[in-house]
Amino acid sequence: MKASAQLPRDALFWLIGSQLLMLLPLLLYLPPWILAVALAASLWRFQVYQGRWSYPARWARALLAIAAAAAVLVSFRSLLGLEPMVALLLVASSLKLLEAKSSRDGYVLAILGFFICLNIFLFDQSIPSAIYVLLCVALLLSALIALNQNPNAQAGKRPLGVSVGLVAQALPLMVLPFLFFPRIAPLWSVPIKRHGAETGMSDTLRPGDVARLGQNDAVAFRAQFAGDIPPLSALYWRGLTLGSFDDGTWRQHRARSMPNYGRLEAPPATVGEPLAYRIIQAPTQQRWLYGLRYAEPQNPGAIAISDFRFVAPAAVEFEMGYRVISWPGTPLEVDLPEWRRRLETEYPARRDARTRALVASWLSDNPDPVAVVERALRWFREQPFYYTLEPPPIVDRDFVDAFLFESRRGFCEHYAYSFTAMMRQAGIPARIVAGYQGGEINPVNGTVVVRQLDAHAWSEVWLEGQGWVRVDPTGAVSPERIELGISEALRDDASFLANSPMSALRYRDIGVINWLRMRYDAMAWQWQSLVVGFGGDTQIEVLKRLLGEITPSRMVLFTLGGALLILGPGTWWLFRPQPGERPPPAERDFQRLCRRLERRGIKRLRGEAPRTFVERVKTGLPEREARQIESEFALIEAKLYEPART
Amino acid sequence: MSSRANSIALGSRLARPLRQRWQRWLRRRLPSAPEVILTQRRLFIFPSAAGLVFLLMLLVMLVAAINYQNNMAYALTFLLGCVFVVAVHHTFANLHRLRLRAVGLDSVFPGQQASFAIRMTAPGKRRYQGLRLGWESADTLVDIGPGASITVSLYHSVTRRGWYRPGKFLLESRYPLGLLRCWTWLDLDFRALVYPQPVDPPVMSRDGGGQSDGLLPVPGSGDDIADFRDYRPGDALRAVNWQAWAKGQPLTTKVYGEPESDDLWLDFSSFSSGTTEQRLSWLCALVLAADASGDVWGLRLPGYEIAPARGEGHRDAALQALALYGMDSDS
Numbered sequence: 018m019k020a021s022a023q024l025p026r027d028a029l030f031w032l033i034g035s036q037l038l039m040l041l042p043l044l045l046y047l048p049p050w051i052l053a054v055a056l057a058a059s060l061w062r063f064q065v066y067q068g069r070w071s072y073p074a075r076w077a078r079a080l081l082a083i084a085a086a087a088a089v090l091v092s093f094r095s096l097l098g099l100e101p102m103v104a105l106l107l108v109a110s111s112l113k114l115l116e117a118k119s120s121r122d123g124y125v126l127a128i129l130g131f132f133i134c135l136n137i138f139l140f141d142q143s144i145p146s147a148i149y150v151l152l153c154v155a156l157l158l159s160a161l162i163a164l165n166q167n168p169n170a171q172a173g174k175r176p177l178g179v180s181v182g183l184v185a186q187a188l189p190l191m192v193l194p195f196l197f198f199p200r201i202a203p204l205w206s207v208p209i210k211r212h213g214a215e216t217g218m219s220d221t222l223r224p225g226d227v228a229r230l231g232q233n234d235a236v237a238f239r240a241q242f243a244g245d246i247p248p249l250s251a252l253y254w255r256g257l258t259l260g261s262f263d264d265g266t267w268r269q270h271r272a273r274s275m276p277n278y279g280r281l282e283a284p285p286a287t288v289g290e291p292l293a294y295r296i297i298q299a300p301t302q303q304r305w306l307y308g309l310r311y312a313e314p315q316n317p318g319a320i321a322i323s324d325f326r327f328v329a330p331a332a333v334e335f336e337m338g339y340r341v342i343s344w345p346g347t348p349l350e351v352d353l354p355e356w357r358r359r360l361e362t363e364y365p366a367r368r369d370a371r372t373r374a375l376v377a378s379w380l381s382d383n384p385d386p387v388a389v390v391e392r393a394l395r396w397f398r399e400q401p402f403y404y405t406l407e408p409p410p411i412v413d414r415d416f417v418d419a420f421l422f423e424s425r426r427g428f429c430e431h432y433a434y435s436f437t438a439m440m441r442q443a444g445i446p447a448r449i450v451a452g453y454q455g456g457e458i459n460p461v462n463g464t465v466v467v468r469q470l471d472a473h474a475w476s477e478v479w480l481e482g483q484g485w486v487r488v489d490p491t492g493a494v495s496p497e498r499i500e501l502g503i504s505e506a507l508r509d510d511a512s513f514l515a516n517s518p519m520s521a522l523r524y525r526d527i528g529v530i531n532w533l534r535m536r537y538d539a540m541a542w543q544w545q546s547l548v549v550g551f552g553g554d555t556q557i558e559v560l561k562r563l564l565g566e567i568t569p570s571r572m573v574l575f576t577l578g579g580a581l582l583i584l585g586p587g588t589w590w591l592f593r594p595q596p597g598e599r600p601p602p603a604e605r606d607f608q609r610l611c612r613r614l615e616r617r618g619i620k621r622l623r624g625e626a627p628r629t630f631v632e633r634v635k636t637g638l639p640e641r642e643a644r645q646i647e648s649e650f651a652l653i654e655a656k657l658y659e660p661a662r663t
Numbered sequence: 664m665s666s667r668a669n670s671i672a673l674g675s676r677l678a679r680p681l682r683q684r685w686q687r688w689l690r691r692r693l694p695s696a697p698e699v700i701l702t703q704r705r706l707f708i709f710p711s712a713a714g715l716v717f718l719l720m721l722l723v724m725l726v727a728a729i730n731y732q733n734n735m736a737y738a739l740t741f742l743l744g745c746v747f748v749v750a751v752h753h754t755f756a757n758l759h760r761l762r763l764r765a766v767g768l769d770s771v772f773p774g775q776q777a778s779f780a781i782r783m784t785a786p787g788k789r790r791y792q793g794l795r796l797g798w799e800s801a802d803t804l805v806d807i808g809p810g811a812s813i814t815v816s817l818y819h820s821v822t823r824r825g826w827y828r829p830g831k832f833l834l835e836s837r838y839p840l841g842l843l844r845c846w847t848w849l850d851l852d853f854r855a856l857v858y859p860q861p862v863d864p865p866v867m868s869r870d871g872g873g874q875s876d877g878l879l880p881v882p883g884s885g886d887d888i889a890d891f892r893d894y895r896p897g898d899a900l901r902a903v904n905w906q907a908w909a910k911g912q913p914l915t916t917k918v919y920g921e922p923e924s925d926d927l928w929l930d931f932s933s934f935s936s937g938t939t940e941q942r943l944s945w946l947c948a949l950v951l952a953a954d955a956s957g958d959v960w961g962l963r964l965p966g967y968e969i970a971p972a973r974g975e976g977h978r979d980a981a982l983q984a985l986a987l988y989g990m991d992s993d994s
Contacts (some may be wrong), residue, residue, distance in 0.1 A: 120841075121713075124713040124716070124841065125716075128713075128716055128717055128720050131717075131720060131724070131739075131743055132720060132723070132724060134739060135724050135727060135728075135736050135739050135740070138733055138735035138736045138739060139731055139733060139736065142733065142734065142735040146735075147735060147738075150735075150739060154739070154742070154743070154746075158746065158840065161839070161840045161841055161842070162838075162839045162840065164841050165792075165793050165837050165838045165839060165840065165841040166792055166793055166838065167792060167793050167804050167805070167806045169804075179839050180839075183746050183749055183750065183753070183839065183840075184742070184746065186745075186749045187742055187743075187745035187746040187748070187749050188742065188745075190745040190748065190749070191738065191741045191742045191744075191745045194741040194744065194745075195734075195737060195738055195741050198737065198741070200732070200737075201729055203729060203730045203731075203732060204726060204729055204730055205730065334731070335731065335732065335733055548734060548735075548738075549734050549735065550734070551734050552732075552734065584748070584749075584752070587749070587752070588752050591752055591753065591756045592752075592756060592759065623697065
């Protein structure tokens, strides 16, 4: 390669195309000005190619680079973390494209492009994303091919055809290292995603938060039960508990305020039949995981918390799979420690005076906590409360008073918020549980698909002798929400999925679309559990099934054998004998004769005709041998001139 | 930096005997022949500079996959690694079984570029793309269509008379991805004939007569036709006996009156001074001038004589004799 070799036109076009293609999926996580930079750079470089504009001067390039880095810094307020680094990478690639002159620049851009492709997977590992990246790779390979094609030749194969062929041959081969490469622990800690919008639930509850999720049909997690699936109304997926009330907002208790930093000291004695299931959860950038109470995680590393949840050792940045066993009948914390009773009954005395008066009247009727809980639920049922995702905004500082006595329109979090506040005013330990409720059973593979719009909030109250008991005030207002799920409860509500006109969930009544939706979802489960979640136990299990027993020699043999089997046909096709390549038989015979004579020291001169050569040879040989060579040569001549007769 | 430059840098650092051994090994491995079919034995393949950077990038991607525990990142890294492996086969196949043959023989004067033509034939149905040829660095770019043959010429400037042998040349291909470089060194027994440098002689002393005051004798004294002989291709058109031909007689050529002994002889020993090379250069100039005049002339070298005649073939034979004078005919 000569550094001075010019970047061919075709290669430039493939590079521009691949660069813009790679950028598009990343725009979901990055500020839109990055697209503007890429488009401007592409346009500028195209105009340079057209001869209309010229390359930016050296000082202009330096200025652009500094401006781009500054823009990233301003956008993210930091250069650490995944998003700013990807943004820098993309901007650097755009600027490199702008100054690309030689074919060396082409190689640099293509190799940089492969790395950008990898970053797409750090944000999304789904099937569409995998197909998309394959397309990007094909385009980048096309750029490499265009770099190496003769720019003057017109008849060559199109680069895209060649690159698709290469990828098609490499794909089956890729399976081998994917299966066998050991999934080792991270070598060092890596920048995490902090800047992008967090998906899923937040760890605080203010009125209005869950409604945002109600618009979102993205999958939060999928669960597959080992046995029968419990009824949807029993599927309360606990995510986190919010017991600390501060200035109108519910939060988690701080770990410092609890003994042992809130870790579970001793698991409760389990009661009843266990329920085993596997969950694959979408990335949340948060640590908490989901389970039905009482859930024990089966994954090493998961940490059990004293409010009977469990969390991951680090923020969930990628799809994460875990196995859980739940004992739904287990009573939780029958002996309530004094510190927890104190924490879970705190409520500011000055707030919500009307509600406090109402609760006091109930207490004077019957001070039994069970009776108060029932009284409160009855009140929700009997008063004109409505379940809606679009409640009127409440700006009043006394939110509970305003909601319970004036607006009376709201959804789960309004009810859980108010109910928990009422219980605390009555002196009953109570907390809000945030998580998901229900889900959708996919009949194709029997998984429960839980979406962001299934997000839910309910309450837990502590009752003497029973421990923590789940109470869902939303169920009192809208039983359909619990029995049938949110999509049925809001069937006629215009606000449901209002922001997702293309959501397949909107068209679930159309048979074909629903069937396709279920098929796709089952495929996504397979993809998530077998491919994206491959590693650890799954890897050992698969290798055991393939090899019988995992030994180094078997692994090497299998890899080599597999590679041979996969590469063999393609290689044979590439190197297969070509017609017209072997010389005709007469010529081969003559070459054999020449080789034999050469071993005896008689060499055919360059350009010497066969007949002349043989005559010369004959004169130097004894009579008998000369006759033999003559007869042999006569046969060769006969073969050459009358092939039909031999 | 090309890997050839690498190997040169390596060579200069190695001890001399080692380098010679390497050259010997290369010669044994790639024996010279006028026709060569590129087989496994003759082809070398190694990652190019871009390929090494690519492999480094794969390593970085693997570390990223490990650190992010991201299976699709693993998959992408492995996919690109496998593309590299597949590309090894494709790059190799882009030279494999190509047939190369030296064609033609160029003859030039010193200071000119001698051309060495190579006939390249692609077997079968595959297109050979982006092949590069050259002496030191491969910079002539060619494609060969399926089953087609093309002729490519490489040029080399020459300085000394005699046979010029440029030796081996480089043939390389990086198609399809440029991440691998497949190459071979080929010695097709190329040679070109280099004539002596024509130099005008200082003074011409004519053998025998001395009737001419110019450098070259004027052909044929006067208009008197001495004889007719059979027409030979190359005879000057004005010398053809058209009258006889018009009468239906065979085509003949007029031979102008100049006695046999008066034929122009360009003789090596006629010069009173000058080294062998100088005399050959002077003779070369005389041969060219004599040929341009369309005259009949002969050449005498010590121990060698070319009978008087004219025409291109005659001139070339004379020039070849001058070029090879005093040299081993085959070396």
